[in-house]
Amino acid sequence: MKMTKKAAILLLVLFFSAAGAFASGGSDDGGQDGQTEITYTRWAGTQEARDFGKLINTFMEQHPEIKVSPEFLPWTAYWEKVRTSVISGDSADVLSMSTKQSAPYVSKKVLYDVTDIPGAMDLIDQMQPGTVSSVKYDGRYYGVPVGVGQLAMIYNKDLLDAAGIPYPSNTEPMTWDDFCALSDKLTIKDGDEYTQYTAFFPNQRIYESFVIQWGGALMDDYGSPSEILINSPEAIAGLNYMMDMFGTVQPVYSGEWNNIYGTPDTAIGTGMVAFMHSGPWALSALDDAAVNYGTCPLPYNPDTGIRANRGYINFMAISRDTKKIDQAWTLVSWLCGDGQLDFTKTGDLPANKLALEESKAVQVRPKEIMDAFYSEVPYVFTGPLIPTDEFNSIIDVNTSDLFLYQISVEEFVQNVESEGNALIQKIYGN
Numbered sequence: 001m002k003m004t005k006k007a008a009i010l011l012l013v014l015f016f017s018a019a020g021a022f023a024s025g026g027s028d029d030g031g032q033d034g035q036t037e038i039t040y041t042r043w044a045g046t047q048e049a050r051d052f053g054k055l056i057n058t059f060m061e062q063h064p065e066i067k068v069s070p071e072f073l074p075w076t077a078y079w080e081k082v083r084t085s086v087i088s089g090d091s092a093d094v095l096s097m098s099t100k101q102s103a104p105y106v107s108k109k110v111l112y113d114v115t116d117i118p119g120a121m122d123l124i125d126q127m128q129p130g131t132v133s134s135v136k137y138d139g140r141y142y143g144v145p146v147g148v149g150q151l152a153m154i155y156n157k158d159l160l161d162a163a164g165i166p167y168p169s170n171t172e173p174m175t176w177d178d179f180c181a182l183s184d185k186l187t188i189k190d191g192d193e194y195t196q197y198t199a200f201f202p203n204q205r206i207y208e209s210f211v212i213q214w215g216g217a218l219m220d221d222y223g224s225p226s227e228i229l230i231n232s233p234e235a236i237a238g239l240n241y242m243m244d245m246f247g248t249v250q251p252v253y254s255g256e257w258n259n260i261y262g263t264p265d266t267a268i269g270t271g272m273v274a275f276m277h278s279g280p281w282a283l284s285a286l287d288d289a290a291v292n293y294g295t296c297p298l299p300y301n302p303d304t305g306i307r308a309n310r311g312y313i314n315f316m317a318i319s320r321d322t323k324k325i326d327q328a329w330t331l332v333s334w335l336c337g338d339g340q341l342d343f344t345k346t347g348d349l350p351a352n353k354l355a356l357e358e359s360k361a362v363q364v365r366p367k368e369i370m371d372a373f374y375s376e377v378p379y380v381f382t383g384p385l386i387p388t389d390e391f392n393s394i395i396d397v398n399t400s401d402l403f404l405y406q407i408s409v410e411e412f413v414q415n416v417e418s419e420g421n422a423l424i425q426k427i428y429g430n
Helices: 005-023 048-063 075-088 100-106 120-122 159-164 176-186 207-215 233-249 278-287 324-337 340-344 353-358 366-380 389-402 411-429
Strands: 036-043 067-071 094-098 145-148 152-156 186-190 193-200 273-276 295-296 309-318
Touching: 036 048, 036 075, 036 145, 036 324, 048 067, 048 278, 048 324, 048 340, 067 075, 067 324, 075 100, 094 100, 094 324, 100 309, 120 324, 145 324, 145 340, 145 366, 152 159, 152 278, 152 366, 159 176, 159 273, 176 233, 176 273, 186 389, 193 233, 207 233, 233 389, 233 411, 273 278, 278 353, 295 366, 309 324, 309 340, 309 366, 324 340, 340 353, 389 411
Parallel strands: 036 067, 036 094, 193 273
Antiparallel strands: 094 309, 145 309, 152 273, 152 295, 186 193
16 A cells, blocks of 8 residues: 555654653553653551652652652561562662671672762762772772661650650760669569660660670671681670670560560650650651650770771662662762752751752751750761671670570670671681
């Protein structure tokens, strides 16, 4: 059949329109006309899911060409899905990562290498010192730091009022001896039963603060470890102090994250615990429960003058298997750059040093609440970048045994030293 000139022109118009829609990721990608749809996943509780949902909506308002379909899962379910989806090549286009769980993914290079993306190194150079080690391996970068999950002490003002204890400074830490002295008024017994405790620490993320504050170290290099150093007089002294303190300050460790005293993120809301060691992510639930709370830095050891507090470097990563790298990078670079002040409202402090000071003015909570978290940023430490979960398992098993009084401090450091060095030898051949 002979095609007319008018029909040929119409066919060409339809062809180039379809090609343009395909190239821009139009409706074939699940978005509206002219949009490309990408997927994004993150761990989140109920309130966090609402906060991050608002954050993604803000991004889409500024980038109408991209439709983001988010999925939020509880912590354990999230990391299980990340593990299985990365292995199968079916992960979300953009993933949230946190230091303790992310080490195997970074060190095994199963995330997208962003090093050579235009503008990536300029953005990474804007990050706070200490955050970049979470994404760097063998000189390459497998994500961009987005936030610092900084811990501090959060306390129930009503319980301190009842005990006649003045509120501590929200920027200057007390000593551990001063903190332990509070237990005389804040740990309360009714006969043989305790009705109130001074504190609830997340045991498996507090032990290393005592190691470092007493002048010890877990290992020689978090980025490229060659030796476990925890079996030292300094570390043993710090851990012995910690165990002696736990005997009078906080509930007996049961191995359960959640018990009648709540969790380290909810404990002061039970009315049975005065202090808890947690982060800004815990504050929304306290607000919802109308808890009258304040914050202060983690205590320190005045004999060494060392402050050290566990923190988490959260970062944005792109799936190595994504077919939408431009759109995925647009979301990542916005969250870690122009969107940092919006990201700050979700609970983390900015990883971007240019946004850190500015973020103080846009925090959704009063300055006197947030100052404690900001004051801890220079003293944060994170976990080692070891390419398997085996080291985390070594720590988890041995800290559980220690806090259940099934092994001594000396046995604890010996176990971590021998098992950790064996693992490093197996992985690195050092």
